[in-house]
Amino acid sequence: MTKPSAQKPLKIGTRGSPLALAQAFETRSRLMEAHGLTEDCCEIVIIKTTGDDRALIAADRPLKEIGGKGLFTKEIEEALLAGAIDIAVHSMKDMPVEQPAGLVLDCYLPREDVRDAFVSPKVASLADLPDGAVVGSSSLRRRAQLANRRPDLKLVEFRGNVQTRLKKLEDGVATATFLAMAGLNRLGMGYVAKGAIEVEEMLPAVAQGAIGIERRESCARAGELLAAIHDAPTAERLTAERAFLATLDGSCETPIAGLAVHEGAGLWLRGEILRPDGSEVIRGERRFAAADAAEAGSDLARELLSQAPADFFDWR
């Protein structure tokens, strides 16, 4: 294979947040290791997205009002299409289920911890939260799941990077918050979590903990380089989860949870949809072979949709 050193450096596009950068560096390290490259073969290019607009995000407005689908990805995909970057590193949780024409997303890194972390300076676990405690989260899914399990809790909007959120907890704005374990681990900040919440208690967002790498369909060189770092088991799990999401027509900001794991020779997908106020949850599961992952995901989604009362999605 032609090494990038013989050519222009491979341009890796990413958002500029500490987590996004950690993911881009992980991708670069894996590419370097797989292909015996040196650092100068890959250049990290930071791209600002609507989701990074501090004026928009600092305001404690629900994310769905700000932009919804593609909030963290639109400008990066535009840069990819324009040729300003060669590959783009994404948190799969934030990726819309369909990519624009000309782009492909078929490279996944091995998945991190899928669970949500319980973060609180004062309280040891979710179960220990006192009656009526204030919890900060801007995730519609986490808010709905918490409201369902603990109707006594008071939910407040909580946004910003990990440091900002920890400061808010120290200042007493809320007693606890929830973050993806994957993000904390990738930042080397797993110690911030009082513990990981088991998925039986809080089913994660579709694709939580997974990194995907997008490229132009026409760029054979990127395709070849990425093939060597692709993790097939992660792809099988995400195929089921994202088909589930696609059929529900959801995005990162709709109260939908879904998780596929390998079990024996096949996979096991659990999914749930919730009313935003947590007053109702509809759950289901499927067991299937990897080759049937996409069909199983959409099939489970159709089952949940068929069980939802007529007004279940009215708020959207």
Ligand SMILES: NCc1[nH]cc(CCC(=O)O)c1CC(=O)O
């Ligand atoms: N929506 C923001 C977002 N997108 C991906 C992650 C975490 C990392 C991951 O799930 O891979 C986060 C933050 C969080 O939920 O705490």
